[in-house]
Amino acid sequence: MTKKPQNNMYNNNKSHNDESITTTSTGDNYMQNIHIDKINTNNNNICVENVTVDNFHIDNIKSLPRIYSGKVRDLYNIDDKKMLMVASDRLSTFDIILNQAIPKKGIYLTQISLFWFNYLNDIKNHLTNYKLEDFLTGTELEYAQGRAVIVNKLKPVPIEAIVRGYLAGSGYKDYLKHGAICGISLPPHLRNAEKLPYPIFTPSTKAQIGDHDENITMQQCKNIIGAQLTEQIQQTAIEIYQKASELALKKGIIIADTKFEFGLNDDGELVLMDEVLTPDSSRFWNQDEYIVGTNPPSFDKQFVRDYLELELCWNKQPPIPDLPAAIIQKTVDKYYEIIKRLGIE
Ligand SMILES: Nc1ncnc2c1ncn2[C@@H]1O[C@H](COP(=O)(O)OP(=O)(O)O)[C@@H](O)[C@H]1O
Numbered sequence: 001m002t003k004k005p006q007n008n009m010y011n012n013n014k015s016h017n018d019e020s021i022t023t024t025s026t027g028d029n030y031m032q033n034i035h036i037d038k039i040n041t042n043n044n045n046i047c048v049e050n051v052t053v054d055n056f057h058i059d060n061i062k063s064l065p066r067i068y069s070g071k072v073r074d075l076y077n078i079d080d081k082k083m084l085m086v087a088s089d090r091l092s093t094f095d096i097i098l099n100q101a102i103p104k105k106g107i108y109l110t111q112i113s114l115f116w117f118n119y120l121n122d123i124k125n126h127l128t129n130y131k132l133e134d135f136l137t138g139t140e141l142e143y144a145q146g147r148a149v150i151v152n153k154l155k156p157v158p159i160e161a162i163v164r165g166y167l168a169g170s171g172y173k174d175y176l177k178h179g180a181i182c183g184i185s186l187p188p189h190l191r192n193a194e195k196l197p198y199p200i201f202t203p204s205t206k207a208q209i210g211d212h213d214e215n216i217t218m219q220q221c222k223n224i225i226g227a228q229l230t231e232q233i234q235q236t237a238i239e240i241y242q243k244a245s246e247l248a249l250k251k252g253i254i255i256a257d258t259k260f261e262f263g264l265n266d267d268g269e270l271v272l273m274d275e276v277l278t279p280d281s282s283r284f285w286n287q288d289e290y291i292v293g294t295n296p297p298s299f300d301k302q303f304v305r306d307y308l309e310l311e312l313c314w315n316k317q318p319p320i321p322d323l324p325a326a327i328i329q330k331t332v333d334k335y336y337e338i339i340k341r342l343g344i345e
C-alpha cells in the first residue's frame with residue numbers, strides 16, 4: 001500500500017532544499033515534532049512532493065505518539081522519562097532522503113550501535129532495560145524488533161562530538177586550506193587519508209534539519225556548551241574512539257572518523273546517546289583497500305553517492321532520482337558486511 005502525503009504548501013524563507021518540516025511543539029521542550037516529507041523549493045515556497053510514505057516508515061507505529069522524525073530515526077513518546085527510538089530503513093544522502101528504503105538498514109544500524117554500547121560498557125549510555133514487548137504488540141512489535149530500543153530521554157548537548165583519527169572529507173579540505181582542522185594545527189605535508197599523529201576532537205554545530213553541520217573551534221564549542229562540558233566530551237569522545245578503533249582494526253576496519261552525540265540526564269551526568277559507531281555516523285574504511293593519498297571507499301552510502309553523482313551527474317537538487325535495485329542491493333551488502341566483520345551475526 002502506498003500513501004501519498006497531502007500536497008501542502010509552506011510559506012518559508014528557507015532558500016535551500018529541505019527534507020523535513022518542523023511543525024508543532026509537543027510540550028517537550030527538548031524536542032520538536034517533525035514530519036518527514038519530501039519537499040522541494042519553488043520560489044521560496046516549500047511544497048511537499050508526492051512520495052511513498054510507506055518507504056519512510058513513519059506510520060509503522062501508531063500506538064505511541066510520535067514526537068520526532070529525523071533523517072533516519074523516529075522517536076515515540078512513552079512517558080516523561082523514556083521513549084522508543086526506531087531506526088527506519090531510510091537513507092539520506094547529500095541531506096536528502098532517498099525515495100527507496102534500504103531493506104534492513106535500520107536493523108543493521110541498531111544492532112551495530114548495541115554492539116558498541118555493550119563493548120563500551122564503562123561509558124554511561126541512554127539504553128534502558130525495558131523490552132519492546134513491554135510497550136508494543138502485533139505488527140508494531142514485529143516491525144520494531146531488532147531496529148528499536150527504549151531509551152532514557154536526555155537533554156541533548158547541542159554539538160556533534162566528532163573525532164578524527166585520519167585525514168578525510170571536510171577535515172582534509174580544512175587542512176588543505178588552513179593547515180588545521182577546527183583550529184587544531186597539524187603537521188605539514190599530510191596526504192589525503194593519512195593517519196593523524198593522534199586522534200583529534202573537532203566539534204561541529206548540530207544543524208537544524210535541512211541545514212548543514214558546521215565545524216567549530218574548541219573556543220566556539222566552549223562558548224556554546226561551556227568549557228567544562230567541552231573538555232569532558234572531548235576526553236570521553238577520544239577515549240571511546242581509541243577503544244573502538246583498536247577493536248575495529250582487529251576486524252580489518254579503519255575508523256577514519258566518527259560522530260558521537262551526548263545528552264545530560266536529570267542528574268546532569270553526561271550520557272552517550274543516539275547511534276554509536278555505525279556506518280551512518282562514521283567513516284569506516286576497509287583496511288585491505290586503504291591507500292594513503294587516495295579516497296578509500298567507505299562502508300556506507302558510497303555506491304549511492306557514486307551512482308547519483310558520477311553516473312547520473314545529478315545536480316543534488318530535488319527530485320532525487322530513484323535507485324536501481326542493483327545499487328540498493330550493493331548498499332545493503334555494504335552495511336551487512338560491517339555486521340559480519342564485527343561478528344554480530
Ligand atoms: N536518548 C536521547 N534523548 C534525546 N534525544 C535523543 C536521544 N537519542 C537520540 N536522540 C536524538 O534523536 C534523533 C534521532 O534521529 P535521527 O534520524 O538520527 O536524527 P537526525 O536527522 O537529526 O540525525 C537525533 O536528533 C538525536 O539527537
Ligand SMILES: [Mg+2]
Nearest residue numbers: 070071072274
Ligand atoms: Mg542522526
